Amino acid sequence: MEASVTIQTRSGSYVVTAGTGIRKQVIKYLPKSYESIYIVSDQTVADLYLEDIKKQFASNQVDSYVVPSGEASKSIDQYYELITDALEKGLNRHSLVIALGGGVVGDLVGFFASTFMRGIDFVQMPTTILAHDSSVGGKVGINHALGKNLIGSFYPPVAVIYDVETLKSLPLREVRSGYAEVVKHGFLEGESFFRDVIRADLTKPLDERTLTKHLLQGIQVKAAVVERDERESYHRMFLNFGHTLGHALESELGYGTWTHGEAVAIGMLFALKVSQRTFRVDLPYEAYYEWIKTNGYPTVLPPLKAESLINKMKKDKKTKNKQIQMVLLKAVGHPVIQQMEEEFLYNQLKDFLGELVD
Numbered sequence: 147m148e149a150s151v152t153i154q155t156r157s158g159s160y161v162v163t164a165g166t167g168i169r170k171q172v173i174k175y176l177p178k179s180y181e182s183i184y185i186v187s188d189q190t191v192a193d194l195y196l197e198d199i200k201k202q203f204a205s206n207q208v209d210s211y212v213v214p215s216g217e218a219s220k221s222i223d224q225y226y227e228l229i230t231d232a233l234e235k236g237l238n239r240h241s242l243v244i245a246l247g248g249g250v251v252g253d254l255v256g257f258f259a260s261t262f263m264r265g266i267d268f269v270q271m272p273t274t275i276l277a278h279d280s281s282v283g284g285k286v287g288i289n290h291a292l293g294k295n296l297i298g299s300f301y302p303p304v305a306v307i308y309d310v311e312t313l314k315s316l317p318l319r320e321v322r323s324g325y326a327e328v329v330k331h332g333f334l335e336g337e338s339f340f341r342d343v344i345r346a347d348l349t350k351p352l353d354e355r356t357l358t359k360h361l362l363q364g365i366q367v368k369a370a371v372v373e374r375d376e377r378e379s380y381h382r383m384f385l386n387f388g389h390t391l392g393h394a395l396e397s398e399l400g401y402g403t404w405t406h407g408e409a410v411a412i413g414m415l416f417a418l419k420v421s422q423r424t425f426r427v428d429l430p431y432e433a434y435y436e437w438i439k440t441n442g443y444p445t446v447l448p449p450l451k452a453e454s455l456i457n458k459m460k461k462d463k464k465t466k467n468k469q470i471q472m473v474l475l476k477a478v479g480h481p482v483i484q485q486m487e488e489e490f491l492y493n494q495l496k497d498f499l500g501e502l503v504d
């Protein structure tokens with residue numbers, strides 16, 4: 147199986163190829179040849195797949211660097227260490243950087259590539275379900291103690307090489323986490339995709355055809371938005387559905403305590419509730435809540451202060467005129483950007499946290 151989607155934006159175009167076993171033919175998907183190759187991965191992924199990629203290049207042409215697995219690697223310290231290592235190894239503007247891993251590696255390495263010598267080419271080689279989202283669209287960056295992804299840039303890769311075979315080694319927690327972004331794409335696209343996604347039973351081994359179909363549908367939803375509004379002047383904000391609270395939770399709980407997908411899953415539940423109360427519409431809140439519970443997403447929160455979360459939400463990049471903006475739904479497939487009145491939002495959040503606390 148192999149399928150490709152071309153992403154065409156004002157800043158250029160690149161091809162996303164998804165297929166089984168394609169990590170073993172990297173050179174086939176590169177847009178040109180390079181003086182040297184620098185592969186960056188995390189420890190877990192490197193142990194599993196780094197050698198498969200490395201051995202495709204001459205030994206005097208390829209170098210690699212391995213970062214610790216997990217969200218904590220999206221840090222300014224890790225970024226600086228990467229720059230130092232690359233300088234020591236003699237990387238230059240004729241080199242190619244390969245980000246082999248999930249969203250953490252993709253975001254960190256993409257940001258490194260965007261700033262190293264004012265920018266060198268990089269390729270995304272996603273290895274998680276979640277990275278069907280993170281590897282496409284060119285958002286790269288790292289975290290700050292005050293908020294998620296607050297340091298970053300828009301820097302598209304020159305290619306995305308997505309070997310879906312690597313997803314077989316993902317632990318259940320990461321399958322769940324990745325599916326949160328798949329269901330997000332369903333909420334944004336419409337009833338049919340959404341209903342199809344929440345039919346998935348993540349606790350059982352995933353049917354490869356269904357998984358690949360969901361990933362490609364998700365990539366297409368994302369590609370269409372990115373092509374329309376790469377730099378997020380308006381429509382791209384829709385891709386932030388569930389993220390205003392989700393990012394605040396990640397930061398407030400401590401990066402890596404909850405996965406990105408777990409936090410976004412709860413963020414979407416909250417966004418559905420707020421949407422229903424704001425627009426007096428009937429959304430599939432119960433069906434979605436049931437799906438996340440049955441599939442083992444965390445639905446019980448440790449005690450958290452609504453006030454602290456609201457302060458984190460104010461640091462969100464969508465904030466305008468000091469007012470929090472959330473992505474809400476008028477219907478499945480009909481997202482809107484809504485300026486939130488602070489007292490209303492605070493009360494909604496307080497109620498919501500009360501319902502989810504142990």
Ligand SMILES: NC(=O)c1ccc[n+]([C@@H]2O[C@H](COP(=O)([O-])OP(=O)(O)OC[C@H]3O[C@@H](n4cnc5c(N)ncnc54)[C@H](O)[C@@H]3O)[C@@H](O)[C@H]2O)c1
Pocket residue numbers: 188189190191194215216217220247248249250251253273274275276277279280281282283284285286295312313314315316317320323324327405406407
């Ligand atoms: N740039 C974007 O558009 C965008 C979009 C969505 C999410 N993100 C970011 O992505 C990050 C989350 O990405 P993630 O969920 O992929 O996390 P991740 O990169 O930390 O990977 C999750 C875990 O799975 C392990 N892993 C990765 N691939 C594996 C494989 N094939 N087999 C076994 N283990 C494997 C990793 O070592 C890690 O421990 C967050 O920082 C989030 O903010 C960015």
Ligand SMILES: O=C(O)C(=O)C[C@@H](O)[C@H](O)[C@H](O)COP(=O)(O)O
Pocket residue numbers: 279283285294295327382383385386389463
């Ligand atoms: O690509 C986008 O745009 C998204 O919002 C996708 C999100 O899933 C992703 O988590 C992204 O990193 C969030 O972007 P941010 O600008 O809010 O940090």
Ligand SMILES: [Zn+2]
Pocket residue numbers: 279327389406410
């Ligand atoms: Zn996300």
